[in-house]
Amino acid sequence: MKPRILIVDDEQEFVDSLSERLAIRDFDVTTSSSGEDALEKVKKYNFDVIILDVKMPGMSGIETLREIKRIKPLTEVIMFTGHAEVETAIEGMKLGALDYLLKPCKTEDLVSKINMGYDRKAKQEERIRQAKASEIMSSPMSALKE
């Protein structure tokens, strides 16, 4: 299965090009141009990695990140930032973002970070599955609770 990716950025041109480039590199890419829209999409679909611009009109990157982590804690987030917002990026990482990248960035860096995020999420989900499996094994009734 292709890794599912959501790109959130208010620069439409940037989002379009990047999504196409990532699609070429075999990712399942969805785009969004604002924090609010992104949250709607996060609620509807399961994304593996979200690429989030810190500086956006309306809902800011950090607020969006907080919401994403509340709704889908397992989703990995990579932050795009200008140099001046390294502090914001650090704050974002404290809130659970995987890493940050400076714009403009090399595509290779971005791809490797996405893969890293995807792997991490996959492993995490795997561990959760195993935990659940062992729980069901020990008490089959608990499976019915879900």
Place this chain on the structure above:
Amino acid sequence: MSISAKLKPAFWDYQEGTGPFKHLFNFRRIWKLTVALTGVVTLMPLTFMAFIDYSVTRNAIKSENVLRMARVVSNTSSAISFFLGERKSAVDFITHENAFEDLKDPLRLAAILKNLQKAFSGFQDLGVIDSSGRQRTYVGPYELENIDYSNQAWFREVLGRGVYISDVFLGFRRVPHLVIVVKHDLPDGSFYLLRATIDTGQFSKLLSGLELGGHGDAFLVNRNGVLQTPSRFFGNVFKKIHLTLPEYSPNAQVFEDQSIKGVPLTVGYAYIANTPFILIIVKHTDELMKHWYQTRKKLLWFLLVSMATILLVILGVASYLVNKIYVADERRVMALHQVEYTNKLASIGRLAAGVAHEINNPLAIINEKAGLIRDIFTFKKEEVSDEKLIGLVDSILSSVERCGTITKRLLGFARHMDVSIQPIDLKEVIDEVLGFLGKEAEYRSITVDVEVADGIPKLRSDRGKLQQILLNLVNNAFQAMADGGHLRIKAYRYSADSVLIKVSDDGCGIPESDLKRIFEPFFSTKKKKGGTGLGLSITYGLVKKLGGKINVQSAVGKGTTFTIILPLKLQQKRGLAHASSVS
């Protein structure tokens, strides 16, 4: 440095600026006003008091002198008047006690003269003159019998007044003497005169016996101003004196006059009653006022010394205070300028950051678009894979990367402006600063050597301040150098807890006289070219803030070297550290 330059206060040459309150900063005027006001307020009463004291003392001494002089004159004149009166009475007594007939007898008259001479000194002879003016009898050293006096002026006078005392004259005897004549009326209506001659040596003795001291003089004159007794300084008997004769006064009087040489004199006089004599006592005013002159000298000295002291103190205090104001004002202006400068830098930083950030977005788009083109070529292989096109795209991508480096550096520079202490790689900071000036160096073909020794640990310091320091120094060096110059930056560990940074150029150098002043605010040799004179003073302030030291060595024509020694760890003040930890 000359004494006047040393004494000249710092504010003296201050050029007042322009503006609505410039008079507040005219320090020379403030100084002058202070000195003038305090001077007037303190010296006026002093001078006034001294003047009053002067005139009061002077008048007191003067009136005392006048009194003393009047007393002497009055005593002496009484003595003389008494002397003459006594003799006149004696002669008068003889006429009353003896009958005319007895007196005409030369033997009897001789006996009387002998007795007179015994009782009173000075009698020389006696003569009896009848009413026709002929001397009937005469006893004395000369043969004067039967001389006719009826034509003499005194004969006529004695007829009217009854008594006559003559002026001093030499007469036949060639000795100064005077004559007393008394008229005695007889019962038959006729009269006779008794004439006595008295030696005036008595007067002279009396007058010369006066304790006058110095240039004092005492003598008698007649009403025509002819000396009747010898004087010490106005000539001998019968000489006319040069003094103006005072008007008649029944009492002793004192007035001031001048001798022919112009010496001021104090003259006391008295008209001796019933005689033609005026007693005159003359003293030099200067001698009388000798005590006064000494007092006056002391008074003047005291006045001058106190005036000088007061003036000195006023000048000193005024200079000190105005200098304080001047220094405070300098500091105020410098602080203002520093704030302005910092603000300017901060806004430049913010502007740069804003621009860089805004450029980053389109840059990212270009990056993605070009990347996409490249991706299309490499992944989809839809288009004919043209080497030239790929080359073009790659060159776009590398240009974008270069732009990205520039914007990131700009952002970094701006970001570090307000962040305080952090670990700093010295080499990185130097490269960053040179990155800004690299283009200029290239255009002007200035060679820049950077030599950073290995093993310098990361500094814990204020990155922004360090950047500013280096930027200022490198900028200065660039301005000092001609095109094709050579800039050397060297850094090595100076001691266990400090590093040394050297910025040397081979530019024009700084003259010895300016070297001491280059860190002073507003000292600039580039004022006409737009320098503010603040660069080095701010650099100095920044180095101090980082706990470091800055030094300069320079030789004119050879170049200048600035040396900075910075501590590895900036010791923050406790208050500040606390404040920052709270925020």
